[in-house]
Amino acid sequence: MVQGADRGPDSPGVPAGGVYEWYQRGLELLNGGSPAAAIQILEHAAAAEPSSRSVREALARAQYGAKRYAEAAANFRMIVEADPAEDYALFGLGMALTRTGDLAEAVEHLALACAMRPDNKHYATALRHARARKG
Helix, strand or coil: CCCCCCECCCCCCCCCECHHHHHHHHHHHHHCCCHHHHHHHHHHHHHHCCCCHHHHHHHHHHHHHCCCHHHHHHHHHHHHHHCCCCHHHHHHHHHHHHHHCCHHHHHHHHHHHHHHCCCCHHHHHHHHHHHHHHC
16 A cells, blocks of 8 residues: 655645545545546655555546546556556556547457456446447
């Protein structure tokens, strides 16, 4: 999970608390329907803990929710590169690539996610949609 040193409120531009608090607050904002606000705090967490896959996933989800699809794809890609068996990151990458118009690569990642979790209806639906758009 995420770690990190606490930052005081006297650090300019840095929210109070530590990485874990930033991560938790970012998730709260994201789950509360405020992806743009979540991005602001999750970017601090990602800068402090760049190898944290949980922070990267939350940031990528927030970026996707804020329609910043290329940025979301980049963060999902970082997770997939660190762990190619991470089915949710493959799904997220495929979804973000679908939105950027890179349908060939999107289908590839969505197909891998489906192969890993054939019981997941969301993955299968996304794959069908991407294949239909690809033609």
